[in-house]
Amino acid sequence: MPDGINDPEAPMKDTRSLRILLIVENVPLARDERLRKQVAALISNGYDVSVICSRDPENHGHGGARIRDYRAPTEAGSKLAFVREYTYSWLMAAWLTIRTFLSEGFDAIQVSGVPDIYFAIGKPFQVLGKPLVFDQRDLSPELYEVRYGRRGLVYQVLRRLERASYRTADHVITVNGSLEKIAYARGGLPARAVTVVGNGPILERTYRRPPRPELKHGRRFLCCWLGMMGPQDSVDLALRAIHRLVHELGRTDCHFAFLGDGEVRRDLERLAEELGIAGWVSFPGWVQEDEAYTYLSTADLALEPNLEDYVSPVKVMEYMAFAVPFVAFDLTETRTLAGGAAVYAPPGEVSAFASLIGRLLERPVDRDEMGRLGRQRVEDKVAWDHQQAAYVQVYQRLLGRVTNAGDARRPPGGRRGS
Numbered sequence: 001m002p003d004g005i006n007d008p009e010a011p012m013k014d015t016r017s018l019r020i021l022l023i024v025e026n027v028p029l030a031r032d033e034r035l036r037k038q039v040a041a042l043i044s045n046g047y048d049v050s051v052i053c054s055r056d057p058e059n060h061g062h063g064g065a066r067i068r069d070y071r072a073p074t075e076a077g078s079k080l081a082f083v084r085e086y087t088y089s090w091l092m093a094a095w096l097t098i099r100t101f102l103s104e105g106f107d108a109i110q111v112s113g114v115p116d117i118y119f120a121i122g123k124p125f126q127v128l129g130k131p132l133v134f135d136q137r138d139l140s141p142e143l144y145e146v147r148y149g150r151r152g153l154v155y156q157v158l159r160r161l162e163r164a165s166y167r168t169a170d171h172v173i174t175v176n177g178s179l180e181k182i183a184y185a186r187g188g189l190p191a192r193a194v195t196v197v198g199n200g201p202i203l204e205r206t207y208r209r210p211p212r213p214e215l216k217h218g219r220r221f222l223c224c225w226l227g228m229m230g231p232q233d234s235v236d237l238a239l240r241a242i243h244r245l246v247h248e249l250g251r252t253d254c255h256f257a258f259l260g261d262g263e264v265r266r267d268l269e270r271l272a273e274e275l276g277i278a279g280w281v282s283f284p285g286w287v288q289e290d291e292a293y294t295y296l297s298t299a300d301l302a303l304e305p306n307l308e309d310y311v312s313p314v315k316v317m318e319y320m321a322f323a324v325p326f327v328a329f330d331l332t333e334t335r336t337l338a339g340g341a342a343v344y345a346p347p348g349e350v351s352a353f354a355s356l357i358g359r360l361l362e363r364p365v366d367r368d369e370m371g372r373l374g375r376q377r378v379e380d381k382v383a384w385d386h387q388q389a390a391y392v393q394v395y396q397r398l399l400g401r402v403t404n405a406g407d408a409r410r411p412p413g414g415r416r417g418s
Contacts, residue, residue, distance in 0.1 A: 017046055017047060017048045018046075018047050018048065018107045018108075018395075018399055019047065019048040019049065019050060019104065019105060019106045019107055020042055020047050020048070020049050020050070020107065020108050020110060020395060021049075021051075021052065021097065021100055021106040021108070021109045022035060022038065022039065022049060022050070022051045022065075022109075022110045022112075023051075023052045023053075023093050023097065023109065023110065023111045023112070023118055023121065023122075024052070024053045024111075024112050024113050025089060025090075025093070025111075025112070025113025025114065025115075025117075025118060026054055026072070026073070026085065026086065026089040026113065027053060027054060027113060028053050028054050028055060028056030028058070028059050028069065028072070029051050029053045029056070029059045029065070029067065029069075030056040030057075030058035030059050031056065031286075032053070033314065034112075034135075034175075034199050034314075035051070035053075037202065037388065038110075038135075038391060039051060039065045041384075041391055041392055042392065042395070043064050043065065047395065048066075048104075049065040050065065050066045050067075050068060050100050050104065050106060051065050051066070051067050051068070051069075052068050052069070052070075052093050052096045052097060052100070053067070053069050054069060054070060054072040054073075054089065055069040055070060055071050055072055056069075056072075066104065068096045068099065068100055070089075070093070070096065071092075073085045073088045073089060086115065086117065090117055090118065090120075090121070093118065093121060094121050097109070097121050097125075101125065106125075106130065107130060107131075107399055108131045108132070108133065108395060108398060108399060109121070109122040109125060109131070109132050109133065110133040110134075110135055110173075111132070111133070111134060111135070111165075112134075112135035112137060113137070114137075114138050114139075114140040114143055115140040115158055115161060116134075116136075116140050116158070116161045116162045116164070116165040117161055118165075119132065119134065119161075119164055119165040119169065122168070122169075126168075126170070131170040131171070131398040131399070132168060132169050132170050133169060133170065133172075133173060133394060133395075133398070134165050134166065134168075134169035134171075134172045134173070135173045135197075136165070136172060136173065136174050136175075136179060137175055137199075138311070139162070139179070139182065139310065140158045140161065140162055141155050141158040141159045141162060142308065142310075143232055144158055146231060146232040146308070147231050147232065159186070162186060162187075163186055163187055163188075166183055166186065166187025166188075166189060167187055167188070167189075170398060171193060171194075171195065171394055171397075171398060172187070172189065172193060172194045172195070173194070173195050173196075173197050173391070173394060174194060174195075174196055174197075175196070175197065175198060175199050175312050176196060176198065176312040176333050176336070176337075177196060177333075177336070178309070178310040178332060178333050179196075179310055180194050180196050182310065195390055195391075195393075196390070197387050197388075197390050197391045197394075198312065198317075198382060198384075198387040199312065199314050199317065199384070199387070200317045200321075200378060200382040200383045200384045200385075200386070200387055201318055201321045201378065201383060201384060202383065202384045202385065203321075203378070203383045203384075203385050205289070205293075206293070206318070206321035206322060206378070206383075208293075208297045208322065209290065209293050209294040209297040210294075210297070211294075211297050212294055212298055213298070215255075215257065215294075215295060215298045216255050216298070217255040217282065218255075219252075219253050219254055219255040219280075220253040220254065221254035221255070221300045221301065221361055222254070222257065222295075222298050222299045222300055223254050223255070223257070223299065223300065223301040223302060223303060224256075224257050224259065224295050224296060224299045224301075224302045224303070224319075224324070225256070225257070225258045225259070225260075225302065225303045225305075225315070226258075226259040226260050226292055226295070226296075226315050226318070227259075227260045227313070227314065227315045228260055228261070229258075229261060229262030229263070229264050229265045229268060230262050230264060231263075232306075232308060233262075233264075233305070233306060234305045234306055234307050235258065235268055235305060236264075236267075236268060236271055237305040237307075237348070237350055237353065238256075238258075238303045238305040238353075239268060239271050239272055239275060239277065239281070240275065240350045241303075241305070241350045241351075241353040241354040241357065242256055242275075242280060242281060242354070242357075243275040243276070243277050244351060244354040245354040245357055245358055246276075246277055246280055247276065247277075248354075249355070251357075251358050251361065252280070253361075254280070254300075254301075254357075254361060255281075255282070256277075256280055256282070256303075257281075257282050257283075257295060257299075258282070258283050259284050259287055259292055259295060260286060261285055261286040265283060265285075268283070269283055292318075293318075293322065296318060296319065296324055297322060299322075299324050300324075300361070300367065301324065301325060301326065301327070301357065301360055301361065301367065302315075302319040302324045302325070302326035302327075303326060303327055303328075303357070304316055304327070304328040304329075304342070305329065305353070306328070306329065306331070306334065307329055307331070307347055307348060308331070309331045309332050309333065310332070310333060311334075312334075312336075312337050313334065316328070316334060316337055316338055316342075317337065317378065317382050319341075319374065320337075320338060320341050320374030320375060320377060320378045320382065321374075321375065321378045321383070322375075323372060323374060323375040324371060324374070325341060325342065325343075325360060325366075325367045325370035325371050325374065326338070326341070326342045327342065327343055327344075327345065327353060327356045327357050327360065328342045328343075328344055328345070329344065329346070329347045329348065329349075329353070330344035330345065330346060330347060331347060337377075337382065338374065338377070339373065339377060340369075340370060340373045341371070341373045341374030341377060342370070342374075343356045343359075343360060344356075
């Protein structure tokens with residue numbers, strides 16, 4: 001199938017609504033939960049939506065968006081390969097942006113992903129009166145530092161690209177208060193140039209599924225981790241904590257399921273073998289939303305070994321939505337997000353992390369109370385149902401018109417991809 005629209009026969013509307021073009025770097029729509037929620041929120045509020053992303057068979061059928069996708073590049077394994085990968089993705093996105101503009105047009109562009117290079121695609125269209133929105137979910141310079149363990153020239157280049165993205169955008173969206181502060185500080189942005197839009201789950205989709213005892217692999221407890229497996233996710237620390245729990249603390253009655261995929265998954269599987277914990281650990285791979293939520297409906301506990309202080313992990317919000325307590329490292333945004341729904345180890349201290357797992361497995365009353373608190377926080381504040389109004393209002397302000405179809409408070413439907 002040639003690069004381009006998934007549904008070329010789809011008829012265009014006679015009366016054009018405002019159209020938003022969403023561009024995500026090197027990720028398919030099918031695996032980008034935040035992007036799918038944004039698509040559904042915009043469509044339910046009367047906007048037309050086009051999406052440019054990498055190809056995946058499951059990109060089709062996401063709430064009426066017009067999809068322009070390109071063949072995914074080969075996964076990078078070196079610095080040079082990363083340069084080739086993102087150069088290719090940028091060129092494809094730029095070409096498809098031009099095609100989109102010439103065919104159905106658009107009234108605003110949103111770019112998201114790392115590294116922060118897509119502002120250059122939107123810049124020429126600003127001259128034509130098309131506002132550019134920068135949806136910042138992570139920090140490219142810090143991700144580079146985590147991956148390669150140093151700063152140097154590349155780090156400085158990434159800081160400059162990040163600043164250019166801030167300064168070029170007509171509005172910046174971030175996922176939490178820490179990133180909002182960084183955007184103002186690094187970008188030198190004026191007041192009200194940034195909007196925080198959280199990334200919580202959709203309440204109507206977080207109902208408990210029937211538990212499946214076989215997911216516990218014959219053990220008394222099930223503990224889950226889910227998400228993308230990259231170097232920055234520190235999943236190796238969770239495996240080392242399990243090693244201590246099993247082989248040093250003698251806790252052998254819990255199975256640990258790591259759901260997801262990513263560039264370090266094979267390394268993590270090898271590490272589990274090396275640590276002698278393969279009998280207590282499974283890697284089911286990438287699963288659909290219903291399967292992931294079945295795991296969480298069965299789980300007694302969850303893990304979040306992230307060490308990035310500014311990150312609001314999506315997995316944490318899903319744990320909370322299913323009333324699953326979890327063990328995490330004590331980081332600013334994790335604690336802000338979860339409060340009493342988690343217990344916290346000093347950052348990086350694997351022994352403390354393992355001890356907290358063992359302690360919670362012994363305390364069902366504490367787990368129940370923590371789960372209740374987590375679910376309540378999601379219902380009251382964290383859920384996408386509460387966040388999407390702020391997102392839609394960004395476009396209402398930028399485009400100077402409030403659409404009269406839909407309601408920004410209505411939760412969108414859709415499927416989970418991460």
